Amino acid sequence: MSPASKVPVRVDGRELVLSNLDKVLYPESGFTKAEVIDYYSRIAPVLLPHLEGRPLTVKRFPNGVEGMSFFEKNAPEHTPGWVRRARLPAPGSTKDRDTIDFALIDDLPGLVYYANLAALELHVPQWRVDGEGRALPPDTLVFDLDPGPPATIVECCEVALMLREVLSADGLEARPKTSGSKGMQLYAAWDGREEPSAYAKRLAQALAKRHPERIVSVMAKKQRPGKVFIDWSQNNPAKTTVAPYSLRARTRPTVSTPLLWKEVERCESPEDLVFTSSDVLARMEKHGDLFSRA
Known part of the structure; x- marks a missing residue:
């Protein structure tokens, strides 16, 4: 050098x-x-x-x-x-x-x-450490929505709206973001009411049972084509999820981008929810932090 x-x-x-x-x-x-x-x-x-x-x-x-x-x-x-x-x-x-x-x-x-x-x-991860570097209980719940081709993020948006309704009924406010790749995630502040993976798994299984033609809650890839996999396992304390506003290693510098719910509701094409670094900086100027809990 x-x-x-x-x-x-x-x-x-x-x-x-x-x-x-x-x-x-x-x-x-x-x-x-x-x-x-x-x-x-x-x-x-x-x-x-x-x-x-x-x-x-x-x-x-x-x-x-x-x-x-x-x-x-x-x-x-x-x-x-x-x-x-x-x-x-x-x-x-x-x-x-x-x-x-x-x-x-x-x-x-x-x-x-x-x-x-x-x-x-x-x-x-979905947890933080305290001032002494000791792990604290999870403070965030996450659902990773992964589309099995030919499904796309359009179908993920449909599932996200279903999840929003179920979470709201349980008193949890969902926040959507793109993965910056092909899928999306839903987050909610977690109050520790139970083990988060168990809770997320139960919701994913219930939605998969209700909509078997559109949703799958098991990891077997052979069951995913044309459906959206609700990955509840990201709530395992040993796992991590791409952070909001992180770049992704795609052909373009796309970003895991927090969304407005109206953008989820109106999504008609995968390109509707592809945002690059310059797009996200402009969104920050307009909206601030859409992933803020405030």
């Missing part, structure tokens, strides 16, 4: 060195690492509240979305000391670790640090 490819910057009082800013990470659109960092810096006001206190898993693409990628849970050895970490148990670790040192991205410098690592996708 040539010295010219390294750029020292100061972000909110923290010293960082950015590198290879002209590297193209999304070849189809020519979207560079500099643009990735710019997007995450500008979206930070609405993104950071959804990362705060949540152990971070990233998916890194050092050579862009068409190159090799890998998930990373353990904070890299070169992570600055000012990045908060939480050492948590790692049952079933593929690398035989007893614990993992997760990064907790609570501020703009930490976000820029990871963007510079080409960590395009940010994934977090």
